[in-house]
Amino acid sequence: MPARAGKLGATLIDAIIPAVASGLLDLLALEPPGWGGNLLRGLVSSVEIAVGAYVMGLLIGIGGAYGKLYGGPVVRDLLGLYTTIVRAVPELVLILMLYFAGTDLVNRVLIAFGHQAVDINGLIAGIGVLGIVQGAYSTEVLRGAILAIPQGQVEAARAYGMSPGLLLRRITLPAMLPFAIPGLANLWLIATKDTALLAIVGFNELTQTTRLAAGATKAYFTFFLAAGALYLALTLFSNVIIGRVERWARRGMPSLTETR
Amino acid sequence: MAETPAVAAVRKGGGWLQPHRIVLISIALAIVLASIFYLRWDWLPAYLPLAVQGIWRTIWLLAVTSVLGIALAIPLGLAQAAGPWALAAPARAFCTIIRGTPLLLQLWLLYYGLGSLFPQIPWIRDSFLWPYLRQAWPYGVLSLTLSFAGYEGEVMRGAFAGVPKGQLEAARAFGMRRWTAFRRIWLPQALHRALPTLAGETVLQLKATPLVATITMVDIYAVASRVRQDTFITYEPLLLLAAVYMAVTGIIVLAFRRLEARFPARVG
Amino acid sequence: MKTFLKTAVAAAVIALGGAFSANAEQVKVGFSPEAYPPFYSQDASGNWTGWEVEIVQAICGAAKLDCVLTPIPWDGLIPALKTNKIDAIMNSMSITAEREKEIDFSGKYYNTPTAVIGPKDQKYDATPEGLKGKILGVQVSTVHAAYAKKHFTGSAAEIKEYQTQDEANQDLVAGRIDGTQADSIALDAFLKSEQGQACCDLKGYVAPDLEVLGPGVGAGVRKGDTELAGKINAAIKEIRADGKYAEITKKYFDFDIYGEDTQSN
Numbered sequence: 001m002p003a004r005a006g007k008l009g010a011t012l013i014d015a016i017i018p019a020v021a022s023g024l025l026d027l028l029a030l031e032p033p034g035w036g037g038n039l040l041r042g043l044v045s046s047v048e049i050a051v052g053a054y055v056m057g058l059l060i061g062i063g064g065a066y067g068k069l070y071g072g073p074v075v076r077d078l079l080g081l082y083t084t085i086v087r088a089v090p091e092l093v094l095i096l097m098l099y100f101a102g103t104d105l106v107n108r109v110l111i112a113f114g115h116q117a118v119d120i121n122g123l124i125a126g127i128g129v130l131g132i133v134q135g136a137y138s139t140e141v142l143r144g145a146i147l148a149i150p151q152g153q154v155e156a157a158r159a160y161g162m163s164p165g166l167l168l169r170r171i172t173l174p175a176m177l178p179f180a181i182p183g184l185a186n187l188w189l190i191a192t193k194d195t196a197l198l199a200i201v202g203f204n205e206l207t208q209t210t211r212l213a214a215g216a217t218k219a220y221f222t223f224f225l226a227a228g229a230l231y232l233a234l235t236l237f238s239n240v241i242i243g244r245v246e247r248w249a250r251r252g253m254p255s256l257t258e259t260r
Numbered sequence: 261m262a263e264t265p266a267v268a269a270v271r272k273g274g275g276w277l278q279p280h281r282i283v284l285i286s287i288a289l290a291i292v293l294a295s296i297f298y299l300r301w302d303w304l305p306a307y308l309p310l311a312v313q314g315i316w317r318t319i320w321l322l323a324v325t326s327v328l329g330i331a332l333a334i335p336l337g338l339a340q341a342a343g344p345w346a347l348a349a350p351a352r353a354f355c356t357i358i359r360g361t362p363l364l365l366q367l368w369l370l371y372y373g374l375g376s377l378f379p380q381i382p383w384i385r386d387s388f389l390w391p392y393l394r395q396a397w398p399y400g401v402l403s404l405t406l407s408f409a410g411y412e413g414e415v416m417r418g419a420f421a422g423v424p425k426g427q428l429e430a431a432r433a434f435g436m437r438r439w440t441a442f443r444r445i446w447l448p449q450a451l452h453r454a455l456p457t458l459a460g461e462t463v464l465q466l467k468a469t470p471l472v473a474t475i476t477m478v479d480i481y482a483v484a485s486r487v488r489q490d491t492f493i494t495y496e497p498l499l500l501l502a503a504v505y506m507a508v509t510g511i512i513v514l515a516f517r518r519l520e521a522r523f524p525a526r527v528g
Numbered sequence: 529m530k531t532f533l534k535t536a537v538a539a540a541v542i543a544l545g546g547a548f549s550a551n552a553e554q555v556k557v558g559f560s561p562e563a564y565p566p567f568y569s570q571d572a573s574g575n576w577t578g579w580e581v582e583i584v585q586a587i588c589g590a591a592k593l594d595c596v597l598t599p600i601p602w603d604g605l606i607p608a609l610k611t612n613k614i615d616a617i618m619n620s621m622s623i624t625a626e627r628e629k630e631i632d633f634s635g636k637y638y639n640t641p642t643a644v645i646g647p648k649d650q651k652y653d654a655t656p657e658g659l660k661g662k663i664l665g666v667q668v669s670t671v672h673a674a675y676a677k678k679h680f681t682g683s684a685a686e687i688k689e690y691q692t693q694d695e696a697n698q699d700l701v702a703g704r705i706d707g708t709q710a711d712s713i714a715l716d717a718f719l720k721s722e723q724g725q726a727c728c729d730l731k732g733y734v735a736p737d738l739e740v741l742g743p744g745v746g747a748g749v750r751k752g753d754t755e756l757a758g759k760i761n762a763a764i765k766e767i768r769a770d771g772k773y774a775e776i777t778k779k780y781f782d783f784d785i786y787g788e789d790t791q792s793n
Binding site: 372375376378379385393394395396474476485486488489490492494 | 603606607610627629630663668669688689690691695698699701702703704723726727
């Protein structure tokens with residue numbers, strides 16, 4: 001057995017060393033014979049979709065959290081249905097459903113109202129689909145954060161005669177932020193990784209460009225590793241930013257010992 | 261946990277079945293009935309055996325990878341919470357890498373990436389592992405297990421760190437050996453702390469299983485895709501698929517609730 | 529300031545218009561963004577090249593259509609056509625009775641035999657007896673998948689379905705499958721590649737079955753869209769007659785891949 005393990009090591013090294021020496025750098029070069037430029041373009045569109053979906057999710061989440069907390073019974077139940085369905089059905093299935101059915105539906109509605117059918121491009125469809133998924137999770141995160149605000153703060157503001165709009169802007173939003181940030185940060189990381197699922201519907205983001213590059217060059221291992229490194233770099237970079245935002249949001253609050 | 265206004269309203273309103281809910285439920289029933297009568301379901305009998313097999317594969321995959329993943333997550337969490345640097349650092353790096361990259365990419369790296377190296381290792385085809393390496397499911401199981409271990413390793417780290425120090429000190433004071441204290445005190449309490457999170461994470465794991473269809477495994481998602489491709493019916497198989505996943509999610513949530521109820525509310 | 533605002537608004541309107549409204553003359557041609565050499569493949573600068581890309585351009589040129597290549601995954605092409613996301617499919621899609629229930633086709637623009645390839649160290653024929661106990665890979669939702677299921681179920685140990693032919697080829701190289709059935713030219717291109725030369729050879733052509741394999745590859749259009757189908761048919765005739773078809777084909781193949789001339793459309 002040790003002999004075999006040694007043999008495996010030797011063959012692996014034999015297989016990898018020449019690749020590293022000659023092919024690897026050429027394959028990943030930024031200029032056209034290399035595929036590095038393509039991967040970076042894929043990364044950019046992944047980030048674009050992630051940002052778009054995240055912002056859209058946040059907007060849905062703010063509305064959803066308010067609806068769940070202060071809306072009428074029908075609104076509450078409908079929102080409950082939305083968050084339950086989205087959190088129970090795989091993203092892959094939702095993406096297929098919304099990608100095929102969603103654009104079809106939009107066009108049918110437009111035609112029914114006498115407008116021309118529109119061509120919803122991949123970027124917008126991708127953002128829309130992931131945004132709806134993100135919205136369900138955002139709703140829950142923000143709802144929890146608003147509930148975590150000490151009730152006295154809100155009551156004090158009301159006692160001062162603040163209007164609901166001012167209350168939201170001056171008290172609720174800033175006070176809930178520290179509670180919401182860990183959850184929202186997590187959602188951002190999920191958004192960046194969920195963009196990979198759009199490869200299944202043929203969208204040209206990082207995972208799809210990687211798959212194409214790997215297929216064309218047959219260097220599957222190299223390209224999947226390279227894409228992994230890019231995703232990881234994005235996550236680590238995000239973590240640094242999140243850390244700063246978290247410190248900023250918690251300014252003036254008692255330091256939190258890590259409990260998780 | 262603060263009671264949500266919705267729950268409070270139901271308590272005050274007395275009963276779950278309020279007037280507006282009756283209306284909503286009848287609308288939902290109408291939609292379900294309409295989709296049964298107006299959509300095409302004639303393909304269902306022909307694909308039913310395959311669908312049952314697919315559901316079984318999905319559940320099998322979920323169960324096996326969750327159990328194996330937790331088994332891996334316990335040492336990963338322990339190493340990060342209490343291990344020496346030489347153990348904590350690799351465990352931490354593993355969790356960061358798994359959590360920092362998409363599962364789809366990890367799966368393809370394992371399946372197609374490793375597969376592309378096989379021709380350069382000729383003797384591998386004579387090895388006893390070859391019958392397994394040829395099939396798709398070992399890669400699906402491995403990559404879903406590693407992914408679950410990566411996420412749960414982080415949860416377990418928090419759970420181990422969250423067990424009050426006094427408990428462990430008391431155990432030592434009773435003369436318990438380290439292993440006994442771990443087995444009797446530390447691990448059960450950490451698992452108990454992790455349990456509410458685990459329910460959610462298991463649902464997330466269920467939602468990750470359809471990715472294995474991209475490496476030729478035939479789970480329920482792959483069956484639905486096949487119906488779509490064979491019959492060109494788009495929406496019906498997807499609707500049924502969503503219903504199946506929601507049912508399985510419901511079962512998972514209920515199962516964890518019963519599991520949680522079996523433990524006393526406060527151990528520590 | 530006012531003019532600036534005006535230009536900004538105008539620019540926004542144009543940008544939105546560009547993003548949202550389809551030009552009436554445009555024909556969106558759907559293809560799957562998955563490498564299928566030598567018909568479709570992407571080069572390192574992100575451009576699509578291959579025989580079919582050039583033929584699509586030639587057909588659109590001859591028919592005076594403003595064609596836009598629109599990437600849609602393979603198994604989503606027909607739903608996308610039916611829901612107006614695209615107007616035509618030109619993606620090596622064979623004309624079959626099963627598909628003609630959903631969409632219409634133009635006449636064929638190529639037709640080639642169907643082959644099975646496998647590892648060099650295994651000797652077998654592309655027949656049900658030859659494939660006994662073998663694991664066969666096919667691309668999902670293709671005529672080849674339909675053919676394999678009809679003729680090889682029962683004799684083959686397993687029929688594995690892949691999202692792309694490229695991935696099936698890759699698993700053949702890895703040794704996970706004992707053979708793959710596909711279009712003979714696509715397989716020929718693979719056999720000529722470095723990887724293909726090292727591992728595999730042709731096992732044979734499968735027995736004909738017109739009902740499953742169909743009369744060839746045509747452009748898919750929406751049911752009842754006879755106008756577009758007619759334009760494409762006329763364009764195919766035109767490029768066959770004026771030598772454009774032969775000129776493009778010569779770059780990729782050493783024979784005419786149109787197959788026998790048929791009058792039926």
